[in-house]
Amino acid sequence: MNIKTVCPPEAAEPMTFAAAELSGYLGRMLAGEGGELSISLGIKADKEKGLPDWFSVELGPEGGSIVGNNARSVLLGAYDCLRRLGCRFLAPVKGYEAVPAITRQALSLSYEHRASFYHRGVCIEGADSRENVLDFIDWLPKVGYNSFFLQFKSPYIFYARWYEHRGNPLREPEPFTRLDALAWMEEAEGELKRRGLLLHKVGHGWTGEVLGQEAQSWDAAPEPLAEDRRPLAAQVDGQRGLWKGVPANTNLCFHNGEAADAFAALVADYAKENPNVDYLHVWLADEYNNVCECEGCRQTTPSDQYVELLNEIDRRLTAEGLGTKLVFLLYQELLWPPVQARLTNPERFVLMFAPISRTFERSYQVGGDPPHIPPYTRNRIILPTSLDENLAFLRGWQGQFAGDGFVYDYPLGRAHYGDFGYVKIARVISGDVKRLRELGLNGYVSCQELRAGLPNFFPNYVLGRTLMDEKADVNRLLEEYFSAAYGEDWPLAADYLFQLSGLSSTDYVNGKGERRDGETARRMEDARELCLDFAAVLDRHRGPEGWATPFWELLDYHRDYVLKLSRALCRLAQGEAERAGESWAAFRDLICERERELQPWLDVYRVLEVTEKYTGFRPGQL
Numbered sequence: 295m296n297i298k299t300v301c302p303p304e305a306a307e308p309m310t311f312a313a314a315e316l317s318g319y320l321g322r323m324l325a326g327e328g329g330e331l332s333i334s335l336g337i338k339a340d341k342e343k344g345l346p347d348w349f350s351v352e353l354g355p356e357g358g359s360i361v362g363n364n365a366r367s368v369l370l371g372a373y374d375c376l377r378r379l380g381c382r383f384l385a386p387v388k389g390y391e392a393v394p395a396i397t398r399q400a401l402s403l404s405y406e407h408r409a410s411f412y413h414r415g416v417c418i419e420g421a422d423s424r425e426n427v428l429d430f431i432d433w434l435p436k437v438g439y440n441s442f443f444l445q446f447k448s449p450y451i452f453y454a455r456w457y458e459h460r461g462n463p464l465r466e467p468e469p470f471t472r473l474d475a476l477a478w479m480e481e482a483e484g485e486l487k488r489r490g491l492l493l494h495k496v497g498h499g500w501t502g503e504v505l506g507q508e509a510q511s512w513d514a515a516p517e518p519l520a521e522d523r524r525p526l527a528a529q530v531d532g533q534r535g536l537w538k539g540v541p542a543n544t545n546l547c548f549h550n551g552e553a554a555d556a557f558a559a560l561v562a563d564y565a566k567e568n569p570n571v572d573y574l575h576v577w578l579a580d581e582y583n584n585v586c587e588c589e590g591c592r593q594t595t596p597s598d599q600y601v602e603l604l605n606e607i608d609r610r611l612t613a614e615g616l617g618t619k620l621v622f623l624l625y626q627e628l629l630w631p632p633v634q635a636r637l638t639n640p641e642r643f644v645l646m647f648a649p650i651s652r653t654f655e656r657s658y659q660v661g662g663d664p665p666h667i668p669p670y671t672r673n674r675i676i677l678p679t680s681l682d683e684n685l686a687f688l689r690g691w692q693g694q695f696a697g698d699g700f701v702y703d704y705p706l707g708r709a710h711y712g713d714f715g716y717v718k719i720a721r722v723i724s725g726d727v728k729r730l731r732e733l734g735l736n737g738y739v740s741c742q743e744l745r746a747g748l749p750n751f752f753p754n755y756v757l758g759r760t761l762m763d764e765k766a767d768v769n770r771l772l773e774e775y776f777s778a779a780y781g782e783d784w785p786l787a788a789d790y791l792f793q794l795s796g797l798s799s800t801d802y803v804n805g806k807g808e809r810r811d812g813e814t815a816r817r818m819e820d821a822r823e824l825c826l827d828f829a830a831v832l833d834r835h836r837g838p839e840g841w842a843t844p845f846w847e848l849l850d851y852h853r854d855y856v857l858k859l860s861r862a863l864c865r866l867a868q869g870e871a872e873r874a875g876e877s878w879a880a881f882r883d884l885i886c887e888r889e890r891e892l893q894p895w896l897d898v899y900r901v902l903e904v905t906e907k908y909t910g911f912r913p914g915q916l
């Protein structure tokens with residue numbers, strides 16, 4: 295069939311890209327049909343500013359139209375229309391999609407949709423190849439996302455972890471430079487803009503830069519702190535210097551006007567030089583209980599100093615005529631709302647709430663009276679673990695700031711390794727998104743490994759689809775995803791993964807609770823039994839021609855992975871630290887050996903880091 299897509303003259307790139315995507319997919323789906331199909335693409339802007347993505351789709355056997363409130367929305371509408379026609383975008387991995395053959399008569403759609411939330415994004419973490427990043431960007435709009443966050447000024451560290459094969463002793467570092475990282479960042483940003491996706495940048499690192507240290511990672515500084523910068527560093531326990539040697543984790547002395555001035559100048563210069571950045575994140579150090587204890591700083595609170603700094607940056611951007619949005623972070627010390635200072639130009643700012651210490655065993659709770667915020671005690675804070683306490687801090691800030699805001703959360707950065715089945719974490723994600731409106735938040739950016747795909751990308755799929763439509767039912771999404779990934783026997787895969795999820799503990803793997811824990815030990819034994827029994831089901835899906843679908847093959851690998859990891863966890867929970875370390879090493883050997891063939895599905899660097907640093911395996915005892 296001849297597919298004709300018509301864009302208005304001088305259409306923006308995301309629209310021409312949408313046209314090409316539609317022609318490509320519909321061409322494959324309608325390959326058996328003759329004649330011509332004509333689809334026009336257009337924009338109908340909202341009367342009001344700042345509304346979420348909206349699109350309308352009209353499609354019949356002869357063609358029709360897709361209209362959006364901006365060019366990106368047209369692309370989102372195109373992918374949504376393809377989904378309704380049966381396409382399934384299952385993973386940020388080339389080729390892992392289902393594209394059905396259909397007839398012309400199946401083209402019958404007439405609907406419009408407004409995304410439930412404005413901010414729908416993912417933030418880069420873990421260890422990533424150039425292809426991982428590009429494939430993820432390609433996948434984002436296919437499942438409803440509209441934003442991507444490249445951390446730091448350059449995402450060098452995430453590439454470096456991959457190309458240096460950190461954590462995998464079986465692989466030699468590959469040639470890779472900072473210039474490569476910059477070139478790939480530009481390429482990735484080009485791919486984002488091609489799709490009209492919103493670009494978030496930076497975050498941590500500013501404090502180190504004020505101290506004259508390049509801070510594009512959490513690595514230790516290669517150079518000692520220059521003596522002329524030392525007065526700008528926070529004074530902790532009577533000392534001013536780099537916090538444990540790491541610039542990105544070092545706070546500043548904001549009582550020293552020079553520190554605030556240098557900070558504001560850095561942000562303003564960066565915003566001026568990088569007009570392609572839509573949301574510029576202005577965060578302080580990535581550690582807590584290390585803020586300045588000097589007499590001057592003690593007269594106020596870190597949050598008051600932060601708000602004054604943000605106001606100064608806003609004044610400079612306004613003077614330069616820059617419209618860049620600034621994202622400020624509620625996190626660690628900054629969870630405590632300021633006492634006196636207030637943001638003078640709320641339109642400039644977006645609140646980002648990061649409940650990093652929360653549990654992932656259940657979704658946000660809303661309702662009832664939130665507990666009181668405990669008094670702030672300098673460098674003696676305890677991070678809130680209960681969801682109630684976390685939300686009390688958010689309410690405190692919202693009492694002072696009524697502007698735009700979103701949650702920055704971590705189910706797919708760390709917590710997911712504790713859920714072997716991935717269906718529990720997917721349900722928690724769904725529940726969280728459905729409560730965002732009650733929390734007064736306008737979206738979600740997921741701080742996560744890009745390779746969070748073992749056994750599948752269902753949790754990431756649920757997040758994107760539910761942010762696009764908060765009414766999306768998680769059970770229907772499960773059927774939609776699993777039937778495409780596993781074929782007609784999908785209920786067998788789902789039942790197995792549900793049982794594995796039921797035996798898993800995200801809290802235990804993330805270091806919450808006692809390490810010696812009989813209940814966890816028993817559950818891990820049960821998980822092993824379940825995996826052993828599942829071999830028979832797997833065998834039935836492995837024919838002489840290969841696996842029934844590629845996702846069954848992944849389940850086979852995942853079974854080996856769970857067998858090894860559950861044994862290590864069982865021993866740790868039994869209090870046998872040494873044998874637990876041996877079992878963990880066997881787990882490490884398995885995933886390091888198989889990393890080359892299964893690279894896009896599991897972030898080996900990150901799962902090893904999490905299980906060592908948080909779960910508490912001690913391979914050093916071997």
Ligand SMILES: [Zn+2]
Pocket residue numbers: 528529546547548549550586587588589590591592
């Ligand atoms: Zn100070």
